[in-house]
Amino acid sequence: MAYSVTINGETREIDAPGEMPLLWALRNELGMVGTKFGCGIGMCGACTVHVEGQATRSCSMTLAAVDGKQVSTVEALGETPVGQALQQAWLEDDVMQCGYCQAGQLMNATALLNTNPNPSDEEIDAAMQGNICRCACYKRIHSAIARVARDEETANV
């Protein structure tokens, strides 16, 4: 049967088995390959998307479970102020090495700053520890998130 999912503001009909993970519906049914496959068991965070605004591992969320829901992916990250600020910080700080995990890192970091605009160092660690970076760019990911939080706070004063 077909499922109806609103992805980055556009409602899409997806005709695939309900138990198919959202990740593979995005990548192979819709050709939206920005969301990455890393482990398939929700342990690495490379496939992180937002479902109803919540950071969600799309490899472990079935298509049936997102029927009728709002999903946003890295392809639309730049449309939000926080997402755009993080993208910019990522480039200015040259955060990445291979870059494969960064879509997931950025989506997770955006969800963090959306719910906690001024996280402590420990809160950044705690929120980001589900996202593996095999190249271990953790120092830069951490400092880029902290800098965006600081800049946003300054902007709001």
Place this chain on the structure above:
Amino acid sequence: MSEPITLSRRLFLKSSAVAGGGFALAATFPMAARATAVSGPADLNAFITVHPDNSITIVGKNPEIGQGIKTMLPMLIAEELDADWDNVTIEQADTDAAKYGPQLAGGSFATPMNWIPMRQAGAAARAMLIAAAAQRWGVPASSLATEPGRVVEKTGSRSATFGELAADAAMMEVPEADSLTLKDQADFRIIGRAIGGVDSPRIVRGEPIFGVDTQLDGMVYAAFERSPVFGAKLVSADLDAAKAQTGVIDAFTIAGNPEVELVDGIAVIADNWWLANKARRALSPQWDNGEWASHSTAGYAQAAKDAWAAGRSDEVFAAKGDVDAAFAEADQVLEAEYSYPFLAHVAMEPMNCTALMHGDGTMEMWAPSQTPQGGQQAVASYLGLEPSQVTVHITRMGGGFGRRLNNDYMVQVAAIAKEMPGTPVQLIWSREDDVRSDFYRPAGWHKLRAAVNAEGKLTGWADHFVTFDLGDGAYNPAAMPAEEFPAKYVDNLKFEQTKLKSAVPMGALRAPTSNALAFVMQSFLDEVAHATGKDLPTLMLELTDGVEAEPMTQGFVGPQPGFSAPRLQDVTRKVMEMSNWGQPAPEGHAKGFGFYYSHMGYFAEVVEASLDERNNPVVHNVWAAGDVGSQIINPFGAMNQVEGSIIDGIGQAIQLAVEIEGGAAKQSNFHNYPLPRMPMTPQIHVEWVLSDNAPTGLGEPALPPVIPALTNALFALTGKRVRSLPIDKAIFA
């Protein structure tokens, strides 16, 4: 069973062997190709296209795995071209050995191999632009200079942009590489600047750029079922049951071919990879696991103990002096057994490759490979084609770490695509496939002995190394060099080895051999230092005191400086100063030191560590002093490599191992192969020791010393010696 790895090693070397000298610019950049572009964009050589609007396209020839090479090599070209970097766009080259020379990501070779040739490519184009301006204005070339993006008169007012000159420049004679004068270091405008990765803007927007992002019209997806037991043969499988699964298009068996690292298995094809992978469960494959199914890490470890107990080795591979006398006359004899496990690479982007067999029998591939030229040859050999009949597009890779030096997945998808001509196929491995079908960092076992005389001098050094027999391929990731430190600095020496047979595939993991030997040798030297009442950096300085740098030697990439004890001494002193080595660490913390020379780079590192309430090691600070020559080409990329290497090494030390049980890897995914995560990140302090040597690579040399620096810190903290990796926290109880 035949050795599983040899062909790839040969291909790897073959594609690297041409690296030595520079290249003939004129031969590489045929005039005919350039002459066709008189009015549009002008190709000045294989790497540089200048457009009429003065924008410049530079080709990045090597595969990008996250080491920053797609940014760094074009920086070298742009520097000598005197391009305005803001007007430069980088394009990834396809695989073409004739056009680009060697294209590989491995061994930290790219910097030493390309430091001169890439700059020559830029300088040649610059000379042609100047020649074109000289001709246009009727002045000698010597009266002209360049500023970023333009040719100017040294005294005079005329100037022209590269874009205005490009069409004429393309018709100029290509200068001999030797005739070119390269810039002085003081004149660099681009080299030495922190420049962000050229692909990063696309990556943060989620644009398709990695191998697994390849999408072609009508493309189908393949999953591959193999036995988890290495060396197994396929007996039977229920192909019809798999074909009956939702979305499945086809399922067929693939016969193994060890010459090209192809294993027996079953391909399942579907219009969605998840469906293809799921249908594997219906296959019910039967395997003949053969003699290898009884193999295990524990069995290998027992074999090592048996070899030591029997004093039985296959060969003595280094000896000097009279080692028996040294031990007989010693004031102290130290003896210890060290070991380290198999490790997997687990690049974030699982192994994958896309292939299309065209109607004329030629093959086109989109390959995330560190050795695409080797992959091209392997696929051609397997299919009975010429390499020129296999087009290999090089994709960006989500990490390599040495895993993608082996091109088994390229041959695998070629074997699949051959069965479905006209249909593009994307093969993807699950993470479980990746962890359980790796070419692992070899495990190893060392029984070490050290003799110390009454004056506290190290007089004898012996190792009985138990490793694996990987055949006689030119590159052996399970080997130990005869000159392994401190071999050259001890009068009496004996290295012997026992080689175990195994079907476990083994290969190069970032800083191969060094990532294991640094731990063993720097730890045991730390034992010697403690036994003689000094610390390890002091012992290292004493052992190499007054030793001069060795002369130039013929290395893997051509002439290279021999090992330099003064460079060892410089980075050692530097890191002692950076870390306040003589001062105690904060309460409950301790510091440890490690040095290692690998991939032509010298790194001395100090780790400050503690144990948490559950005796888990915690790393607080790492200080690293590195000497990779006269120039850090891109400080952004360089620092990223060092920070990543350090965290990578800490992860290996604390929590990573692949165990072989029943002839197969026991680990399968991140729940039991737990890579480091953000909370493990220490403060990392890096300083460069610049030396009068050509720059060398940074993908690897910062990793090895951090492991012994950590375990030596834990000894300083607890008095307990870590002699086996990963660290068993039970020893601290």
